[in-house]
Amino acid sequence: xxxxxxxxxxxxxxxxxxxxxxxxxxxxxxxxxxxxxxxxxxxxxxxxxxxxxxxxxxxxxxxxxxxxxxxxxxxxxxxxxxxxxxxxxxxxxxxxxxxxxxxxxxxxxxxxxxxxxxxxxxxxxxxxxxxxxxxxxxxxxxxxxxxxxxxxxxxxxxxxxxxxxxxxxxxxxxxxxxxxxxxxxxxxxxxxxxxxxxxxxxxxxxxxxxxxxxxxxxxxxxxxxxxxxxxxxxxxxxxxxxxxxxxxxxxxxxxxxxxxxxxxxxxxxxxxxxxxxxxxxxxxxxxxxxxxxxxxxxxxxxxxxxxxxxxxxxxxxxxxxxxxxxxxxxxxxxxxxxxxxxxxxxxxxxxxxxxxxxxxxxxxxxxxxxxxxxxxxxxxxxxxxxxxxxxxxxxxxxxxxxxxxxxxxxxxxxxxxxxxxxxxxxxxxxxxxxxxxxxxxxxxxx
Numbered sequence: 059x060x061x062x063x064x065x066x067x068x069x070x071x072x073x074x075x076x077x078x079x080x081x082x083x084x085x086x087x088x089x090x091x092x093x094x095x096x097x098x099x100x101x102x103x104x105x106x107x108x109x110x111x112x113x114x115x116x117x118x119x120x121x122x123x124x125x126x127x128x129x130x131x132x133x134x135x136x137x138x139x140x141x142x143x144x145x146x147x148x149x150x151x152x153x154x155x156x157x158x159x160x161x162x163x164x165x166x167x168x169x170x171x172x173x174x175x176x177x178x179x180x181x182x183x184x185x186x187x188x189x190x191x192x193x194x195x196x197x198x199x200x201x202x203x204x205x206x207x208x209x210x211x212x213x214x215x216x217x218x219x220x221x222x223x224x225x226x227x228x229x230x231x232x233x234x235x236x237x238x239x240x241x242x243x244x245x246x247x248x249x250x251x252x253x254x255x256x257x258x259x260x261x262x263x264x265x266x267x268x269x270x271x272x273x274x275x276x277x278x279x280x281x282x283x284x285x286x287x288x289x290x291x292x293x294x295x296x297x298x299x300x301x302x303x304x305x306x307x308x309x310x311x312x313x314x315x316x317x318x319x320x321x322x323x324x325x326x327x328x329x330x331x332x333x334x335x336x337x338x339x340x341x342x343x344x345x346x347x348x349x350x351x352x353x354x355x356x357x358x359x360x361x362x363x364x365x366x367x368x369x370x371x372x373x374x375x376x377x378x379x380x381x382x383x384x385x386x387x388x389x390x391x392x393x394x395x396x397x398x399x400x401x402x403x404x405x406x407x408x409x410x411x412x413x414x415x416x417x418x419x420x421x422x423x424x425x426x427x428x429x430x431x432x433x434x435x436x437x438x439x440x441x442x443x444x445x446x447x448x449x450x451x452x453x454x455x456x457x458x459x460x461x462x463x464x465x466x467x468x469x470x471x472x473x474x475x476x477x478x479x480x481x482x483x484x485x486x487x488x489x490x491x492x493x494x495x496x497x498x499x500x501x502x503x504x
Contacts, residue, residue: 067097068177071105071134073126076113078253078297080141082206083164084111087140090170094179102133106177107158109169114143117398127154138172140165146401164209201448201483202249202466203242207235207283211255212262215326215337229261232269232278236286248448248483249293251465252284258300281307288316293448295465297322301345306352313356318462321352325363328383329376332369335408346386360463362391367425368418369397371410377421381428390436391469392429396422430495437470437493444503447472449484459486461498470496477502 070091074084087109088098099105108130112123123143127150130137137157139150144162151157159172210225239250254260261267261278268275276282281304287294288311295318299305305321312319325345327333353359367377384392396418399406413421449459450466457477464470474480474488480502488500 067095067180069097069099069104069106070173070177071099071102071108071130072111073108073130074111075123075126076111076115076119076142078204078251079206079255080111080113080163082204082253083141083166087111087166087169090166091173094170096173096179102130105134105136107136107138107173108134109138109140109173112139112141112143114141114146116395116400119143120146120149124150124153127157131156136176138169138176140169199450199482200246201450202251203247204253205235205239205242205250206230206253207257207260208254212259213256213337227256227259227263229263229278232261232276232283232286233271235283236271236276239287239290243290243292246483247292248485249295250287250290251295251297252287253297255298256300257296257298258302258305280304281311284308284311284317293318293462295320295322297465299323301325301348306348309352309355309359312359319356319359320362320462320465321359322362322465326366327369327372327376327380329372329379332372332376332380335371335410336366336369336405346383349387358462360390361387362393362465362469363389364393364395365425366395366397367421368413370405370408370412372397372413372421377424381425384425384429384432388432388436389429390433390463391465392433393468394422394425394429434493434495437495437498440490440498441493443490445472445488445490445498445500447474447486447488447500449474449477449480449482449486451482452478452480454478457484457502470498472498472500474500474502 072084072088074081092098102108110123110127110130112127113119114123120143123141127137127139131154137154138159139157140161140163142163143150144160144165147160150160158176159168161168161172208227208229210227212227242250258280260280260283264278266277266279268277270276271286276286284294284296296308299321301323308317308321311317326336326338349361365380367380397413445461447459447461449457451458455478457474457480459472459474460466460469461472464472472488474486477486480486487503489503490498490500492499
């Protein structure tokens with residue numbers, strides 16, 4: 059009696075670089091490959107082919123992408139490149155001529171076809187047996203997930219090349235977004251992180267067309283989308299929210315506990331002169347007044363933002379204006395980058411004085427020290443308060459999690475000293491016992 063061994067599934071290695079939006083692209087590609095019977099492996103040595111999803115936003119990200127491509131070529135030899143840096147195929151092939159395929163962002167079919175060319179799927183694969191979970195393949199922990207609501211961007215910020223890489227705004231049908239959210243929640247997700255290049259602009263391209271979800275009409279618009287997401291019974295956190303007037307409609311939802319009281323608004327600067335050179339949208343002199351009004355409606359509101367120092371033409375006066383603005387705004391979570399020219403960005407052609415690197419570094423250090431004092435003082439105010447914490451990891455020291463003012467991987471943590479009985483994905487009430495510039499310490503109370 060002879061026995062035959064079933065052929066092994068083809069194996070794909072995957073490296074995903076860059077922002078959460080790129081992570082969602084990676085998840086889509088991997089979900090399609092799993093549906094076709096490919097196994098996803100975690101080492102170069104086990105893979106029949108390696109896909110690298112690149113980032114091309116700034117020079118340091120491009121350098122990292124090229125380095126990872128080189129590592130994959132060295133360790134495996136068969137490498138497919140996709141993602142934002144893929145729009146610069148010539149630059150990639152100049153450094154790594156042996157890459158098998160290069161595609162840009164969102165080109166899911168081309169990536170999958172490139173994998174087919176290198177290692178074809180098994181002809182006897184039965185997708186009805188080797189099922190992919192309804193929520194698809196996720197690269198985040200089980201208890202949170204990114205929910206991408208649109209692609210592209212209609213803005214023309216002078217420092218940015220995203221529109222040239224990802225195109226103009228294309229909003230996903232609202233029913234598709236909400237169906238995906240519902241599948242994720244049914245699969246155990248406790249926190250949905252809404253992402254896009256410009257979350258506030260959701261639906262502009264389709265004139266806020268009415269769609270349907272669970273048999274009911276829902277407008278393709280940020281406010282109505284958030285209202286619907288709030289019915290799912292999980293945390294809903296908003297990222298990349300430009301401060302258009304209709305953002306005011308979200309604050310009562312946060313005050314009512316329907317959304318996490320958290321806004322990620324990329325202000326980038328405060329000086330009107332610098333903002334004009336940056337071609338930033340939706341900026342108005344009333345921003346500070348709006349922030350004050352938002353906090354009167356929702357006192358727990360957390361605002362996170364990112365800023366750029368050293369933009370061409372930025373003077374010491376402009377920088378001091380920014381520091382004074384930060385003092386007034388009292389933002390909770392802030393990141394800061396030193397300006398670096400990106401190939402193809404309109405800012406490279408501005409007839410403005412270039413800020414020397416040593417001045418950029420000095421301003422960055424002063425900015426971080428200034429904001430650190432603000433963040434520290436705001437966190438000190440939390441000591442003694444009760445907060446709900448979503449647990450991310452647990453070890454013998456206790457549990458590490460996040461509360462409503464902490465997005466994963468970019469904000470702070472909550473360290474629960476007596477939380478070793480917990481597990482990732484648990485939600486638990488804690489009392490804050492201590493704080494530093496970025497993190498909280500707490501004790502479990504229920």
